[in-house]
Amino acid sequence: MRNIFKGSLKGYVCEDCREVIADVEILFYLPYRKEVPANSNTKETFRFVSKEESKEREKLLIGKTKTDKEGNFAFEVNENYLNSEFDIDFICGTVPPKPPKPKREETLQFHITTLSMKEELEQQERNENYKWEYSIAYKWWCYIRGHFFDxxxxxxxxxxxxxxxxxxxxxxxxxxxxxxxxxxxxxxxxxxxxxxxxxxxxxxxxxxxxxxxxxxxxxxxxxxxxxxxxxxxxxxxxxxxxxxxxxxxxxxxxxxxxxxxxxxxxTVTNPEETFPSAWTGIGAAFSSSYGSGIHDFDADGFAGSGKQVLFSTIRLTGQAALKSASGNPIEYRFRISDTTAANNTPFLAESNFTKIIGVTPNLFVPSIVSKLTRKVFSFILNDIFVYSNQSDFDAEGWFDVNHAIERTLIEVGLTPADLSLYNIIEEDTLISLNTAALTSAPNVPDIFNAGEPIPPANEIPVEKFAIRFEIREVINKPSNIFGAIGGNGKTLNSIVMNNNPIYRKLAGKELEESTLCTPISGTIHAKYSLYHPYLASGSLHLKSNSGSIDRFVSDGIINSASVKRINNNSPLNAPPSNNNLTRCTYSLKLYSSTRKSNGDFNDSDGGSPLEQIFFYDDNQV
Known part of the structure; x- marks a missing residue:
């Protein structure tokens, strides 16, 4: 009977990541008797074999074999050695995933272990599927791969x-x-x-x-x-x-x-997977909760550490599963209240929320609410974006993302059954809201000149709103049977919103007293008006065409913290410190910004400065 010793060789790259060691020579020796350190286990001592040791053991070599592409090998044991212990070594000529050459021109031989061949063959005789397996510890195998093969x-x-x-x-x-x-x-x-x-x-x-x-x-x-x-x-x-x-x-x-x-x-899921549903934020910048964190709303309804106010279209973000744990569809909706309360007080009663996104005109804005990506790559319809649509709401404003997905599949030429071919990527957006359909404060009328006071009657009032998130499990919709879902009723009692532009005016006093084309001289003055209830910054900058003058103007008003920054007599070259204007063309710019944000980007209102060009002639009499 042939005595075939079957084995396999692998190496750990990480403790949970192992690879086969293919196409390497496995060497079988009679035991190499050599003094070893005390307390060492000679049968489990993995080590590098030097050229000198390899030469000394040549006469002990019994035979060799090679691992296949799966790291497996087989070796026929001569019956004369059945009762012997065997030293097993291997010569590493390559490592996965490709066969690079060692950095040094040398034979890399390593001793794996010493074992009783008789015991191994007996185990294989008792179980024909048994084979001896050895995995090199990741510290050793990583060193071999990197040090010798780069x-x-x-x-x-x-x-x-x-x-x-x-x-x-x-x-x-x-x-x-x-x-x-x-x-x-x-x-x-x-x-x-x-x-x-x-x-x-x-x-x-x-x-x-x-x-x-x-x-x-x-x-x-x-x-x-x-x-x-x-x-x-x-x-x-x-x-x-x-x-x-x-x-x-x-x-x-x-x-x-x-x-x-x-x-x-x-969240990336299969269509049938469930996970907790919640409204968690507004855009990428703000949470939907009251707190002291840099993303939270404060008690008065201002967002984040910058005390920003919401404007334009905002994304109400979070996650909602397609189905409940019991397999029923899930629907959600957002309701709005004109009545507000401090965010550090109990949630407002649901009866206050009389406006509904998807029902109240102009509140709803279509947006990407989900993305389908093929489980197996396809050149056609590999990724499908699911946009919310007015048809995905019922008469009470309940939004059904299942309907949105099925509608989208049909629109691209597939069927609802094809959903099983896709994973679902939750795009974070639950619904998008047009805040301009809520705010109604009039803009400052464009009737005031630069430097002219804005009457209190024309100031922009503060506008606040509350938002409530509701979610339910649809057990039997025709019979109005619904189940409760965690997260239902999540509310922000107060959110400050504003969609008014900055009121900005700029003029040169001396130019207005002459003509816009007349050269001016002496001490010159700027006239400006900046107003917004949530003004963040304002600055006045003067620059000559030659570049010799390039400075911000500080007059004690433009750099103040007030929401109204108005001056009808701001000197640009008041002596003695700034009395240095020379004959040249100058650009005077008024910069400004507000604290408006939609959670993803800040308002660009005021991003392009107002500009006044004038020619200064210091030789003019």
């Missing part, structure tokens, strides 16, 4: 931060943070378990603007040189950013093997 690797998982479920089919890119230019180490796609692997070499993170002639790792800390890359990650799925790290998140000077777990706040 083979570096990143193994990781991409998960949802809240549910800890894996995110499949996402593209993960690893970057090396450098002082000069960040290096792209590679990109990989996550599998069904959210697992990804990126292989690279030192050449990938030692690139410079002189590469390939000169390569060196340029550490962004500049003063301390380290040989390993400083790694940070980007991840996206269907064009949606899942992970967006920067240099500040870089893992410093990583070794040959990097093991990471990345998580994304973006």
């Amino acid at each position: 083979a570096w690797v990143i193994c990781g998982h991409l998960l949802n931060c809240r549910t800890n479920t894996p995110i499949a089919n996402a593209k993960v890119t690893a970057m090396d943070a450098d002082f000069l230019t960040d290096d792209n180490l590679g990109t990989a796609t996550t599998d069904s378990n959210g697992h990804f692997r990126i292989d690279y070499s030192s050449a990938d993170f030692k690139k410079t603007f002189l590469s390939p002639w000169i390569n060196i790792e340029t550490d962004p800390s500049f003063l301390s040189f380290n040989s390993g890359p400083d790694v940070y990650f980007k991840a996206e799925l269907g064009g949606t950013k899942l992970v967006d790290e920067t240099k500040a998140n870089a893992r410093k000077n990583v070794g040959y093997c990097l093991c990471v777990n990345l998580c994304s706040e973006v």
Whole structure:
């Protein structure tokens, strides 16, 4: 009977990431008797075999075999050695995923272990599926891969931060943070378990603007040189950013093997998966809660640490599952109240909320509420954006995202049954609201000249509104049977909104007293008016065409904290400090901004300054 010893060889890249070691020679020796340190386990001592030791053991070599592409091998044991112990070594000529050559021209031999061949063959005789398996510890295997083959690797998982479920089919890119230019180490796609692997070499993170002639790792800390890359990650799925790290998140000077777990706040689910539903924010900048955090609303209804006010179209953000745990559809809606209360008091009664997005005219704005991405890549309809539509609301303003998805599938030529082919990316937006349909304060009439006071009757009043989020499980809609869902009734009692522009006027006093084309001289003055109830900044800037004069004008009013900044006699060159205007053409600009934001970007109102051009002639009599 033939005595076939079957085995396999693998190596750990990370504690949860293992790879087969293919196409390497496995050597079988009679035991090499050599003095070893006390307390060492000779049968489990993995070590490097020197040239001298290898030569000394040549006469003990019994035979050799080779691993296949799965890291498996078979070796026929001569019956003369059945009762012997065997030393098992291997010669490493290559490492996955491709066969690079060692950095040194030398044979790399490693001792794996010593075992009783008789015991192993007896186990294989009792169980024909049994084979001896050995996995090299990741500290050893990573050292071999990196030190001898310049083979570096990143193994990781991409998960949802809240549910800890894996995110499949996402593209993960690893970057090396450098002082000069960040290096792209590679990109990989996550599998069904959210697992990804990126292989690279030192050449990938030692690139410079002189590469390939000169390569060196340029550490962004500049003063301390380290040989390993400083790694940070980007991840996206269907064009949606899942992970967006920067240099500040870089893992410093990583070794040959990097093991990471990345998580994304973006919800990616199968159509039948459930998860907690909630209204959590407004745009990307603000939470939908009262508190002291930099994203929270204060008691008076101002948003974030900048005490901003909402304007234009705002995204009411959060997440809502398609179905409840019992498999019933989920619907949600947002209602608005003109009655408000402080945000640090109990929620307003629901009877106050008489306006409904999707019912009250002009409140609803279509927006992307979901994205479908194919589980298996397709060149056609791989990613489908789901926009909210008026038809997705019922008569009471309940929004059905299931209807929106099915409608979108039909519009692109698919059927609702095709949803099973897709993962669903929650796009964060639940509904978008047009705040201009709520605010009604009139603008300041354009009847006042620069520097002229604005009467209190024409000032813009404060406007506040409350928003309530409602969500339900639809058990039987025709019979009006609905179930409660956590998060129902979430309310912001007070949100300050404003859609009025800044009132701005600018003029040159001496120009108005002559003509706009007349050269002026002597001490000259600016006349200006800036007003908005939520004015954030204002500045007056003077610059000569030659560039010799380039300064902000400080007159004690323009830089004040008041929401009204008005002056009809602001000197631009009052002696002695600013009496330096020379014969030239000048530009006088009035800059301003407000505290208006929609949660994603600030108001550009006042972004383009008002400008007054004049010619100054210091020789004019």
